[in-house]
Amino acid sequence: MRRLAIDRAKRLLFGSFLSSSQSSLAPGPSSSCFPFSPFSSEAAMSLSKFPPITVETINPKVKKCEYAVRGEIVSHAQRLQQELQTKPGSHPFEEILYCNIGNPQALGQQPITFFREVLALCNYPALLDRDETHALFSSDAIAKAWEILDLIPDRATGAYSHSQGIKGLREAIAVGIAERDGFPAKADDIFLTDGASPAVHMMMQLLIRSEEDGILCPIPQYPLYSASIALHGGCLVPYYLDEAKGWGLEIFELKKQLQAARTQNICVRALVVINPGNPTGQVLSEENQKEIVEFCRNEGLVLLADEVYQENIYADNKKFNSFKKISRSMGYSGDDLSLVSFQSVSKGYYGECGKRGGYMEVTGLSPDVKEQIYKVASVNLCSNISGQILASLVMNPPKVGDESYESYIAERDEILSSLARRAKALEDAFNSLEGVTCNKAEGAMYLFPRLHLPQKAIKAAEAVKTAPDAYYAHRLLDATGIVVVPGSGFGQVPGTWHIRSTILPQEDKIPAILSRLKAFHEAFMDEFRD
Numbered sequence: 001m002r003r004l005a006i007d008r009a010k011r012l013l014f015g016s017f018l019s020s021s022q023s024s025l026a027p028g029p030s031s032s033c034f035p036f037s038p039f040s041s042e043a044a045m046s047l048s049k050f051p052p053i054t055v056e057t058i059n060p061k062v063k064k065c066e067y068a069v070r071g072e073i074v075s076h077a078q079r080l081q082q083e084l085q086t087k088p089g090s091h092p093f094e095e096i097l098y099c100n101i102g103n104p105q106a107l108g109q110q111p112i113t114f115f116r117e118v119l120a121l122c123n124y125p126a127l128l129d130r131d132e133t134h135a136l137f138s139s140d141a142i143a144k145a146w147e148i149l150d151l152i153p154d155r156a157t158g159a160y161s162h163s164q165g166i167k168g169l170r171e172a173i174a175v176g177i178a179e180r181d182g183f184p185a186k187a188d189d190i191f192l193t194d195g196a197s198p199a200v201h202m203m204m205q206l207l208i209r210s211e212e213d214g215i216l217c218p219i220p221q222y223p224l225y226s227a228s229i230a231l232h233g234g235c236l237v238p239y240y241l242d243e244a245k246g247w248g249l250e251i252f253e254l255k256k257q258l259q260a261a262r263t264q265n266i267c268v269r270a271l272v273v274i275n276p277g278n279p280t281g282q283v284l285s286e287e288n289q290k291e292i293v294e295f296c297r298n299e300g301l302v303l304l305a306d307e308v309y310q311e312n313i314y315a316d317n318k319k320f321n322s323f324k325k326i327s328r329s330m331g332y333s334g335d336d337l338s339l340v341s342f343q344s345v346s347k348g349y350y351g352e353c354g355k356r357g358g359y360m361e362v363t364g365l366s367p368d369v370k371e372q373i374y375k376v377a378s379v380n381l382c383s384n385i386s387g388q389i390l391a392s393l394v395m396n397p398p399k400v401g402d403e404s405y406e407s408y409i410a411e412r413d414e415i416l417s418s419l420a421r422r423a424k425a426l427e428d429a430f431n432s433l434e435g436v437t438c439n440k441a442e443g444a445m446y447l448f449p450r451l452h453l454p455q456k457a458i459k460a461a462e463a464v465k466t467a468p469d470a471y472y473a474h475r476l477l478d479a480t481g482i483v484v485v486p487g488s489g490f491g492q493v494p495g496t497w498h499i500r501s502t503i504l505p506q507e508d509k510i511p512a513i514l515s516r517l518k519a520f521h522e523a524f525m526d527e528f529r530d
Contacts, residue, residue, distance in 0.1 A: 064230045066223065066489070073473050074100055077483045093481035097513060099501045100483045102278075102445045104351030108506040112350055112411055114141055114404040115393045119355075121145035122389055125155055140402040148389055157385045163378040165192025165359070166385070169392040173359060176395025181325035185361065191373065192359045192391060194383045196308050196344040199360035201228050202376050203304060203340055206369075207269040208234035214266040216257065216301070218249070219491035220448060220498070222278045226491070237261045237268055240493060243450065246439050247280035249273070251291045258299060270302035271295070276309040276320070276443030279490050279500040281423075283318040283442040289326040293337060302338040302365075308358070311348035314420040315442040324363065338364040345390040347445065349415040357387025357394075422503040422510055423447065429514045433521045445504060448487065451497045457528035469497040475524060480516040 055063070081096045088094075098106065105111065118141050120127070127133050128145060149155040151168030164170065170187035177185035193199040207213065208229065214237040217225050229236045239257045241247040254271070261268050273292060275284045284292075296303045305323040313320050327337050345357035362370060397412075398405040423441040430438035430449040438449035453468050461471035470486040476499075477483055487498025505513055 061231050061233055066227060066230075071485075071489060073470070073477060073485065074098075074483060076474070077477055077481075080477070080481070091481065092479065093516070096481045096483060097505055097509070098483045099505065099513075100485045102347060102502055102504065103353050104445075104504050105353065107502075107504045109351050109415060109504070110411075111352065112397075112408065114138065114398055114408050115350065115352070115390060117141035117404075118144045118148065118393060119386060119389055122148055122157055123386065125149055125157075138404045140398060140404050144393075148392070152385070157389075159385075161382040161385060161388065163380075163382050164188075164374060165190065165383060165388050169388050170359075172392040173395045176392075177322075177324075177361065180395075181322055181328070183325060183328040185324075188370075189361050189363055190359050191362065191377055192357075192383045192388045193377075194356040194358070194387055195346055195353075196306070196342040196358040196360070197224055198380070198383070199340075199342050199358060200224055200304070200306075201231075202373065203270075203302075203360070204228045204232045204234065205376055206373060207302065208232040211235055212265060212267055214261050214268040215304075216254065216261075216268055216271040218272065218274060218277075219493075220279050220487065220500075221272070221491055222274060222306070223489055225272055235261075235266050237266060238491060241277070241280060241282070243439065243493070243496075246442075247277055247282040247448075249282075249284065249288060249292070251295055254292075254295055268299075268301065270304050272304045272306065273323070274306040275323075276312060278306070278309065278444050279446045279448045279485075279487075281439070281441035281444045281446055281448065283313060283315060283320065285318075286321055286326065289321060289323060290330060293323065293327045293330060293332070297332070297337055302340065305339065305341045307341055308344040308347045309444040310343070311350075311416070312419065312445060313443045314416075314423055315440065318442050320443070324361065334363040336364065340365075343391070343395075345387065345394050348394065349412045349419075350390075350394055351415075352390055355387050355390050356384055357390040358383075359391050418507055419445070419503055422505070422507060425510050425514065426501065426503055429517060433518065434525050436521070441503065445502050446500050447503065448490075448498050448500050451487075451499065453497055454525065454528045454530045456530055457524070460528065467497070469499055472497070472524070473499055476517075476520055479520045479523075482513060482516060 077096050077098065080091060083090050084095070117137050121137065121142065122145050128142065133142065148169070151166055152161070153159070167187060170190040170192065173190055174185040174187045191199065193202070204215070207215065211233055212235065214235040215225070215229050216237045216239055217229070219238040219240050226236050237257055239253050242250055242253075258268055271292070273284075276282065292303070295301075303323060307322055310320045310322070322341060323339055324341055327339065341361045343359055345355055346353040362373065398408045426447055427438050427441060430436050430447060435452040436449050437452070438447055441447050451469055451472060453472065457471070458468045461468040464471065466474070467486055467488040469488050473484050473486045484499040484501045487500060490500060492498055
C-alpha cells in the first residue's frame with residue numbers, strides 16, 4: 001500500500017511539474033516550492049508531514065495588514081460575551097457595550113421606515129399585487145417600488161446586474177448628487193459597490209503597482225486605508241492632523257510629507273481625505289477644501305474623498321461640502337481634477353451597515369482607465385441588489401408632498417439630533433476625566449480623546465508588551481464591558497495615546513456608560529498615579 005501511495009504521489013507531482021515546465025516557467029532551485037526533489041519518495045511522504053498552508057507560508061501582505069476596529073480587543077469582548085451567556089454574573093457587568101465600530105442598528109438605532117418599505121416590496125414583488133398592501137405600506141413607497149422594479153430586467157432582484165450597477169439606479173443617484181451639489185453628475189461615472197470599502201480596495205488595486213507607490217493618508221486614519229494599502233503592497237505616506245487645532249488638515253504638512261516621500265523615491269499616487277473625519281470627527285471648511293483641491297492639481301495626485309459621513313454634521317457653524325462641489329465651484333471641470341468620491345448606506349442617519357450598499361463617483365479619469373475599473377468590478381460580477389436599491393434611496397429620499405415625507409423627516413431629524421446630544425454628553429464626560437482631553441465632535445460618529453497616562457501605567461503596559469492605550473482599553477473592557485479601540489490602531493503622533501469611542505449607544509444607556517467610565521478611570525489613575 002505504501003508503494004502504491006508513493007507511486008501515485010509521484011505521478012501527481014510529475015504531472016504538475018510537466019504542466020509548469022510546458023508553460024516555460026520551470027522552477028529553478030531558488031524558486032521551487034519543494035525543499036527536496038519533487039520526484040523523490042521524500043516528496044510523497046512530505047504530503048502527510050507538512051500542512052499545505054501555514055502562517056509562515058501565507059502571503060506576507062496579509063500578515064502585514066491590520067484592522068483595529070475588529071482586532072484583538074473585540075475578540076476578547078466576544079469571549080466575555082460568551083461567558084456572560086453561559087455563566088451569568090461571572091463579570092462585574094451584565095452586557096458588552098460595543099463602542100468600537102460604527103454599527104448603529106446593532107446598538108438599537110431603528111431603520112428608516114420608507115427605505116425598508118421600498119426594499120421589502122422590491123425583494124418580494126408579489127406583495128404589490130395584494131389588496132392589503134395598500135393598508136400596510138405608504139403610497140409613495142409602493143410607487144417607488146414599482147419605479148425601481150421597472151428598472152430591473154424581469155424585475156428579478158435576485159439576479160446579477162450590470163457589473164457597474166443597475167443603470168436606472170445609477171441615474172437616480174446621479175440626480176441625487178446633482179441636487180446635493182448644484183452641478184451635474186453622470187450615471188456612467190458611478191460604480192455601485194457593497195459598501196464603500198470594496199470601492200476603496202478597487203482604487204488601491206488600480207493605483208498601487210509596487211511597494212514604491214505611495215498613498216498620502218491622514219494620521220489618525222480609518223484602518224481600512226492602511227489595511228488596503230498593505231494588502232496591495234503599497235506604501236502609506238502619513239500626514240498628521242493637528243490635534244491642537246481641532247484635528248486640522250494643514251497644507252504645509254501635506255507638502256512636507258510629500259517631499260519627504262519623494263526624496264525616498266516613493267511615487268505618491270493619491271491623497272486620502274476623510275471628511276467628516278474618522279476617527280477624529282472634524283468637518284473641513286470650504287477654504288481648506290479649496291487648498292486641498294489646488295494641492296492635488298499642482299502635484300498631480302488623485303484625490304480620494306471619503307464622504308460617507310456627509311449627513312453626520314453636529315456643529316452649527318459647519319456644513320458638509322463634497323469635494324466635487326468645491327472643485328466645480330472653483331471653475332474646474334471634470335478633466336481638471338482626478339477625483340474619486342465614496343459614499344455608503346452604512347453611516348449617516350440610515351445606518352444600514354448589513355445591507356452593504358455604497359458607490360464611488362469617478363471623475364477626471366480617462367475612459368480607458370475607467371474601462372480598467374469596470375474590468376476589476378466585473379471580476380466580482382456585481383454588488384448586491386438590495387444595497388444598490390438602498391444607495392439610490394439614500395440619495396433620493398421622500399420629497400415635500402410625498403405621503404412619507406413628514407414621517408421620514410421626523411425619523412431622520414430625531415436620529416441626527418440624538419447623535420448630536422450623545423456626542424456632546426460623551427465629549428463632556430471625557431473632558432471631565434483626569435488626564436483626558438477630547439476635541440469636539442463636529443461630525444461623523446466618533447470621539448478620539450487623548451489619554452495623558454501616568455508613567456507607571458505606561459511601564460505596566462510595556463511589561464506585558466502592549467501599547468499603553470491598548471492596555472487601558474483592555475482594562476476598561478474587563479472592568480466595565482465597554483469596548484473601545486486603542487488609538488494605536490488608527491495611528492497617532494508618537495508618544496501620544498488615544499482611544500476611539502463611537503457615540504452610538506442609545507441615549508437611555510449613556511448615563512450608565514458615563515458612570516462606569518468615570519468609576520473605572522478614577523480607579524485606574526489611583527492605581528498608577530506617579
